[in-house]
Amino acid sequence: MPAISDADRRWMHSALARLARGDLDLLASNAVADVAYPFGRISNADVALPWSQLLRAMPDLERRDDIFLAGENHPDARWTGPRPDRMVACCGSYVGTFREPFAGIPPTQGVVQLTYGEAHHFRDDKLSASWMLWDLAGLMRQAGCWPMAQPLGAPGLWPAPRGGAGVRLTASEDQGTLERVLKMHEGLNSFDGRDITSISMDHWHPDFMYWAAGNIGACRGVAGFRAHHQIPYRRAFPVAQGAGHFIRVADGPFAVTGGDVAVTHLGADYMGIPATGRDLRFRVMDFYRFDDDMLIAENWLPNDTLGLMAQMGVDVFARLAHLTGQPRLTL
Structure with a gap:
């Protein structure tokens, strides 16, 4: 399988940033997504809903990838759902001024960070499949309204990888x-x-x-x-x-x-x-x-x-x- 070229990596990285700024035309008409609760599995026009609702809540939304990986999606026979052969994976945070409610979370009128882990597949320059784990629990905590027991580990926002180099826009050799x-x-x-x-x-x-x-x-x-x-x-x-x-x-x-x-x-x-x-x-x-x-x-x-x-x-x-x-x- 051909490696994902450096040009393709840069384009996909840029496309995800444009999507977070409201360029929803990047979504394929038959796109599918599996998003953290309460969104769940959505398809077609509904795939735009998490993005549009997040943009309405944080009009100055900015995407910050701390990790951006790309490559062959190695097989796993246990997984029976959709599974593209090449994917990008991202870890980071959406940053913006929390102006309107999002998923029932009250706005703070101040800056917040919504951390995420995402995996995406692009086909014909359109985003066709996504898996998105957005940390709404962490957003509730920033809004001062987390309604459950506190975590046993230290809550808060995670940093980028030590030493940088988490955003991989140039192909690397397989290190095992x-x-x-x-x-x-x-x-x-x-x-x-x-x-x-x-x-x-x-x-x-x-x-x-x-x-x-x-x-x-x-x-x-x-x-x-x-x-x-x-x-x-x-x-x-x-x-x-x-x-x-x-x-x-x-x-x-x-x-x-x-x-x-x-x-x-x-x-x-x-x-x-x-x-x-x-x-x-x-x-x-x-x-x-x-x-x-x-x-x-x-x-x-x-x-x-x-x-x-x-x-x-x-x-x-x-x-x-x-x-x-x-x-x-x-x-």
Whole structure:
């Protein structure tokens, strides 16, 4: 398969910036998108709705990619939905003055950042397929109206990769990063259900940074990762298994995967919600930066926190409406 040319990389990077400024003609008439809750799976003319609503809320919207990767989308037989053969993946934030409500979140009249992880496929100079994890939980927190328990990790906005070079507008040689990521995923699946050290961390730098969106939060190093994310997650979901990736792309010292994790909420509470006994799907993307020793030095985790909570039976938007002066008045 031919590599994505440098000219194509620059054009797609520019096209996404133009889209954020309102050039919705870049959307194909038959486009499809899978967007974080509450938007969900949309197609055709509806694909413009998240963009148009965001632009109405933040008229001076600016897109800032901290990571931009492009390349062959390596196969995953577990994924049964649409899966283009070449994709771009982006991690960063939309910046703007929050003037009007967005998805029920009240405006602040000040500058906010809506962090994102996205994957896109362009065909015939049109955006034809997208997967977009916009961190609405983080936006609620900036608006001072997050209605649920606080994250166990450190909340806030993630930085760009250390050393820069996250925006890859020039093709790079394959450094084997994707193979190492998939090997690391095998280690995550080695959990014996009892001892957290049964999960191998051999592919991680001892002081790696974990930048998690939603209601997880940031943590540092193997000990911090286990304390603030891995142990609470595994106590809540003793049964957890990757259910397939819609994207698997490597680009220089970076790699990205994105898909669903199938979990069963049988154990402890998670994000303040008691065990429901339900089978759930948690949509995530993982962006990885490897250091010179080919260890994972940074991991960004855009995720659909609100979609997970909705499956648990918690309507975060109803709680948000109540806290902002619009409680339900009937059963």
